[in-house]
Amino acid sequence: MPLTRSKRALAPRAFRFGFACLAALGCGLTAPSAFGQAARAATDGQIISPTLLAQHRGGTLRLVASASGGTLDPQINYTAKYINLFAVVYDGLTTFKKVPGPDGNTVVADLAENLPTPQDGGLTYVFTLRPDIRFSNGKTLTTADVTASIRRIFKVGSPTAGSFYSAIVGAEACLKTPATCTLKGGLEEDPARRTVTFHLTQPDTEFLQKLAFTHAVIVPAETPDHDSGNVPIPSTGPYAITAYDPNKFLTLGRNPAFRQWSAEAQPEGYPDAIAYTFGIPDEAAVTAVENGQYDWMADAIPMDRLGELGSRYTAQTYVMPHAAMYFLPMNVNLPPFNVQKARQAVNYAVNRKAMVIFYGGPGIARPLCGMLPSSLPAATDFCFYTKEASPSAPAQTWHSPDLEKARQLVKESGTSGQKVTLITANTSIDLAMGTWIRDMLQAIGYQATLRPLSSSVAFNYMQNSSNKVQIALKDWSADYPSPSNFLDDLLGCENFHPNSDSSINIPGFCNKQIQTLMDRAKTDVSLTQQQTEALWRQADRLVMEQAPIAPLIEKDTVLITSPRLGNFFYTTVNQVFFSQVWVQ
Incomplete structure (x- = not known):
């Protein structure tokens, strides 16, 4: 479904003047208060039972996204x-x-x-x-x-x-x-x-x-030892992939060989099929889900649609907790960010309040000063890069950017005037944030350009060192609730693989002192929980002093479902658990 002319025309213009307007936060853009107050913040998902299964089994769950998610190889x-x-x-x-x-x-x-x-x-x-x-x-x-x-x-x-x-x-x-x-x-x-x-x-x-x-996951022993690409691999769960066109659709049907062996591990599913449609932009997807053409959308909901969800579609809208953030990885092996002061300058210059607004407001996002969101053990409890603070004298929370300090650091780094290209995905939120960050980079002394890529390829492109990405905008969420998912995953020495699309350490950062702390936190079974958390906090502080990443915000998950979807079932790890919702 196409965007309306007014929304398509107004959004780019708003992004272009974003730096001047949002730097002072004087343009009247605020989070939709109705959304924060009215959107549903809890789930009443019911565990499967023979009675419920008999009542609600059947139908096709319809999912939608702007682009596919890449390889089918799990x-x-x-x-x-x-x-x-x-x-x-x-x-x-x-x-x-x-x-x-x-x-x-x-x-x-x-x-x-x-x-x-x-x-x-x-x-x-x-x-x-x-x-x-x-x-x-x-x-x-x-x-x-x-x-x-x-x-x-x-x-x-x-x-x-x-x-x-x-x-x-x-x-x-x-x-x-x-x-x-x-x-x-x-x-x-x-x-x-x-x-x-x-x-x-x-x-x-x-x-x-x-x-x-x-x-x-366990796959058949005869599965080839290479990326399966668009070819599905046989599975053991209640559903199996039956058809895939990465440009158009992905279809799941019931696995005829499945039997429920543990309801708490892998319950039998309600829908008979799950159909994923690709190629629908996020703005159009919101409207389609509101109207019941699809049951759920994968992409983040654009900020300009949150108000209507909070005022007109509260029964279909959910705000759910999830350890997740937006951040700027900076390549420590390429100019200008191979210089520590240049990386610190970006951290000082970022207006995290503006990033909160772009995501949807303080009801669903908060400024983040370090690597660990507040829902995690050992959550970040300091802020180096805010006005009137520093690594030697941190604040407790983020207050405001310090552009004067950032410009001074750029000059001291000897990188002023260098060309910088920022890579983002081409979704509405990423484009809004990316355009603002490009303007910020220009304001502190760089010749900055923005290069948006399709969301289906952006992450792999950012990871591959062959592409010489200097700085990128990326969101990240926990694979399971642990500090290691943010510190070690994103910055561990073992996660930098040159010239590979599977190198999640995008900055190419490796610090032996920090790695030793992280390794001990992961392996020393003699430590108490408090001692382990202290190691993660120490690693967090040392990472932020080196500044290979500029954390922006931590964010909740905002979801909209169709009017017909029942038994909204949200788990802390897998989020919406598709086999347990009702469409019948």
Whole structure:
């Protein structure tokens, strides 16, 4: 559905004068108060039961997005657009409990019968597979599928191979030469007993959570050791991918081989099919969901539509908590941001209040000074880069930008006048923020340009060092609720892979002192929770002193559903859990 002429014409003009207007915050743009007050902030999702299933089973759940999410390979794809969808398609040895509310952070057994108790001081985990589970192609799940799938994580260059699974014995060799990966000494299987044993080089306090993440799902042993691209891989969940055209659609149908083995791990689904349509811009998608043409949209809701949701569509609108942020990764290996003072200048110059407004207002976003959103343990509790503050004398919260300090740092860095290109996705929110940031870069002394890319390719493009991205605008959310998902994932030495689309350390940052702190927080089982959180806070402060990233805002998730969608079911890890909503 096309945009109206007025919205399409007015938005770019507003973005162009954004810097001058928002720097002073005097142009009258405020968050829609009705939205913050009226939008629903809780879910009443009901767990599946035979009675509910009989009443609501059937129909097609209709999803919409401006672009597809890329590869169908679950061990490679790292976009929320597909990872949350894969949660009803694939299974791992463990998973997160499929319930609304905080209990959704709990790890439970999935393809394994039970959660194993760590042995040998946290170095050994023995999993026993559930019997008689089949893939969607009819093949029975075996221990060989499990060991082949774990090796495949390294062979296909999964984005989290280093950060999540490097503690497995043999992983170091696999990271160096993926094609010959065997994980020798790290995996043992006993087909007769249906057991798979993992041996670790050091304890990993989050190992069960990492096995619950999508990149560790179990696929058939014969799956090729390369990106499957547009070809779906057989699955064990209640749905299987039946058709895909990355330019037009993605279709899921019921997996004929599925049987429910654990309602808390992988419940049977209500819809008979899930149909994803691509190519509908975010503005048009909002209208289409409001009117019931689609049931849910993947893209962030543009700021100029939030007011109407809060005043006219409150029964269909939800504001849900999720550990997520927007940030500016800066390439520490390329001018001008290979100079620390240039990176610090950007942190001082960013008007985080303006970014809050662009996202939708203080009801759904807040300024963020460090790497850890407030919903996480060890959340950031300092602010270096705000007026009248510094790394040696931080403030407690962000107050305002300091353009004078930023301009001075640019001059001191010797980078004034250099050309800078900012990469963003081409969604409404990213374009609005990106245009403002481009103007800000110009105001502090750079020759800045903005280069928007399709949201289906922007993230991969930012990650690949061959593209020589100097600075980018990106959003990020937790794979599971831990500080490691923000500090180690985004800035860990093991997550920088030159010339690869799977290099989530976009700045190419590696600091041995910080890495040592993060590694201890992840592996030292003798630490109390308070001691572990203290290590993450220390790492957060050291990271922000080096400033490879400029955090902008932490954000809640704003969702709109169609009038016919029932049993809104939101989990803290997978967000809307598509198998448990009703469309019938």
